[in-house]
Amino acid sequence: MTNCLFFGDSITYGEYDGISGGWVDILKRYCHSRYQENRNEVNVFNLGIGGETTAGLLKRLDVESNVRKSPDENLIFISYGANDLAILNGEQLVVPEKFRENLITAVSKAKALTEHIFLISALPVSERIDGITVASGKLRTNETVIAYNQIIAEVASVSRVEYIDVYSIFFKDKENLISKDGVHPNEHGYKLISEFVKPIIEKYL
Numbered sequence: 001m002t003n004c005l006f007f008g009d010s011i012t013y014g015e016y017d018g019i020s021g022g023w024v025d026i027l028k029r030y031c032h033s034r035y036q037e038n039r040n041e042v043n044v045f046n047l048g049i050g051g052e053t054t055a056g057l058l059k060r061l062d063v064e065s066n067v068r069k070s071p072d073e074n075l076i077f078i079s080y081g082a083n084d085l086a087i088l089n090g091e092q093l094v095v096p097e098k099f100r101e102n103l104i105t106a107v108s109k110a111k112a113l114t115e116h117i118f119l120i121s122a123l124p125v126s127e128r129i130d131g132i133t134v135a136s137g138k139l140r141t142n143e144t145v146i147a148y149n150q151i152i153a154e155v156a157s158v159s160r161v162e163y164i165d166v167y168s169i170f171f172k173d174k175e176n177l178i179s180k181d182g183v184h185p186n187e188h189g190y191k192l193i194s195e196f197v198k199p200i201i202e203k204y205l
Contacts (some may be wrong), residue, residue: 003073009051053083058105075117082140085148119155119156125142169196
């Protein structure tokens, strides 16, 4: 039995996808369907929390992981950045160096449970809100997204864990894959992420 733990913010949770419930829930249904075909049991846990940053992740990663630990195989996916990089009331929620430090700490904690750890890039934002303060009071830019993704990739390399670059598959067609709020994927975007991540999980089915 393999347990897959997906930590993240509202994009991991699947916000704004009233059709499929987001990319993690798509993967959950896929794994359950394959188990019914007498494949290996793979459980998917959606641990996304809207608005969360890496600071919030560090407060719960140990507890959330330990209560869902499989005696066999475990995979941990960590997907942050969209809130960390945001500017609210003139201040960045998590500055770059703290973001790096938090990710390194999170990977270290995760390695106490498994060697199968995956860091996922942040998504681009729509041109409609690039550099614009939205209703939530947050301001994001694609320039900052790129900078934070560089940190994620560097931490993955130094920590010897896998980096999943969903930013690149979104960027060229982002206006058709992101919802009207300019931040979250629409149902097509969520499906694209699930298809991109699916081959990793299929190795365990």
